[in-house]
Amino acid sequence: MKVWSPYVVGAGIGILSWFTFATADKPIGITTAFEYSAALTEQAAAPEVTQPYIEAKAKDGKVPKIDWEWMLVLGVFIGAYFSSKMSGDRAPGEQVPGLWGWRFGTSQRKRHAGAFLGGVIMMLGARIAQGCTSGHAISGILQLSLSSWIFAPVMGVAGMAVAFLIYGKEGRNHV
Amino acid sequence: MTDPGQAVKESSAPPPAVLAGRKALMAVIFGTVFGFLLQKGGVGKYNVLLGQLLLQDFTVAKVMLTAIVVGMSGVFTLHHFAKANLHLQPTKIGAQIIGGTVFGIGFALIAYCPGTGPVALGQGSWDVLFGMAGLIAGSHLFAEMSGWLKRTVETWGDQGKVMLPDLLHLPRGVFVPLFALILIIGLFLLEHFTHH
Numbered sequence: 001m002k003v004w005s006p007y008v009v010g011a012g013i014g015i016l017s018w019f020t021f022a023t024a025d026k027p028i029g030i031t032t033a034f035e036y037s038a039a040l041t042e043q044a045a046a047p048e049v050t051q052p053y054i055e056a057k058a059k060d061g062k063v064p065k066i067d068w069e070w071m072l073v074l075g076v077f078i079g080a081y082f083s084s085k086m087s088g089d090r091a092p093g094e095q096v097p098g099l100w101g102w103r104f105g106t107s108q109r110k111r112h113a114g115a116f117l118g119g120v121i122m123m124l125g126a127r128i129a130q131g132c133t134s135g136h137a138i139s140g141i142l143q144l145s146l147s148s149w150i151f152a153p154v155m156g157v158a159g160m161a162v163a164f165l166i167y168g169k170e171g172r173n174h175v
Numbered sequence: 176m177t178d179p180g181q182a183v184k185e186s187s188a189p190p191p192a193v194l195a196g197r198k199a200l201m202a203v204i205f206g207t208v209f210g211f212l213l214q215k216g217g218v219g220k221y222n223v224l225l226g227q228l229l230l231q232d233f234t235v236a237k238v239m240l241t242a243i244v245v246g247m248s249g250v251f252t253l254h255h256f257a258k259a260n261l262h263l264q265p266t267k268i269g270a271q272i273i274g275g276t277v278f279g280i281g282f283a284l285i286a287y288c289p290g291t292g293p294v295a296l297g298q299g300s301w302d303v304l305f306g307m308a309g310l311i312a313g314s315h316l317f318a319e320m321s322g323w324l325k326r327t328v329e330t331w332g333d334q335g336k337v338m339l340p341d342l343l344h345l346p347r348g349v350f351v352p353l354f355a356l357i358l359i360i361g362l363f364l365l366e367h368f369t370h371h
Contacts, residue, residue: 075206
């Protein structure tokens with residue numbers, strides 16, 4: 001089956017979180033993997049520039065490394081690859097998603113620029129808030145952390161507002 | 176206050192630069208299950224993700240709410256029997272409001288989040304590669320700004336670790352089941368009033 005019931009998928013993710021808490025002593029989270037990847041590339045490219053930042057981080061016990069979350073992200077890629085391969089639910093080489101194409105045309109460059117800009121803004125927000133859709137909106141929310149119960153609704157409302165600004169009501173007929 | 180002792184012992188040795196061995200293998204396996212489930216849920220797809228923001232397709236909300244009910248029930252039970260630690264992010268009202276807003280704006284543009292990005296990549300949606308490059312660039316940008324942010328935004332409304340039950344002065348044993356019930360009712364309403 002290409003698509004499972006969202007309730008089955010959600011329950012599966014919930015159960016998975018029991019195991020990550022109980023065996024690895026970690027909540028599911030992704031942001032740190034990108035943080036460390038950025039720090040490691042920066043360290044390699046311009047060590048003298050990054051040294052003060054790395055040292056400040058080290059005081060909080062956060063030394064950039066290929067860590068648990070990094071391996072988790074690697075797994076996410078593998079799992080999605082096998083899932084899509086097994087059910088033939090693949091978008092091989094897709095560059096311009098349907099809704100985007102409807103609004104902005106089929107230019108690949110435009111979509112690439114949009115995705116890049118969106119990524120920059122998104123990660124800036126994630127780092128400021130100290131978490132993303134996984135760390136806050138799933139793991140933090142399920143731990144009833146106030147931080148996440150502030151982050152997730154604010155994120156949702158901002159996302160909806162901008163989505164409607166970009167696509168308008170008409171966009172709803174193209175998803 | 177949030178933890179009845181360290182339930183799961185942490186080793187005092189510094190972590191290695193590259194996680195290896197059994198721990199790494201387990202992390203990859205956890206990630207594989209997570210990625211498999213996310214792909215099966217369809218939440219690595221641009222139209223499904225934007226469909227949620229446009230309030231047309233409620234798949235994302237259904238997956239997340241179910242994960243929260245199931246995850247919360249299990250994690251708090253484990254925690255009650257001292258089988259798991261909680262890992263709360265400190266509440267910094269300014270940082271979470273500003274960060275959430277900025278994140279949401281980016282979300283509407285890229286659609287894939289840091290977790291569903293690798294799902295989209297596994298599926299073959301290559302536009303996500305540019306999005307992921309953006310994510311890494313965004314992390315650099317944050318690092319550049321971090322000194323300034325630490326002095327300003329991160330000091331606004333710094334509350335430390337706060338949990339909803341403490342905020343409402345309710346025991347967790349009461350709050351968690353009650354809250355699970357409310358979320359389940361919410362799911363039933365979603366299922367009843369939406370098409371997707």
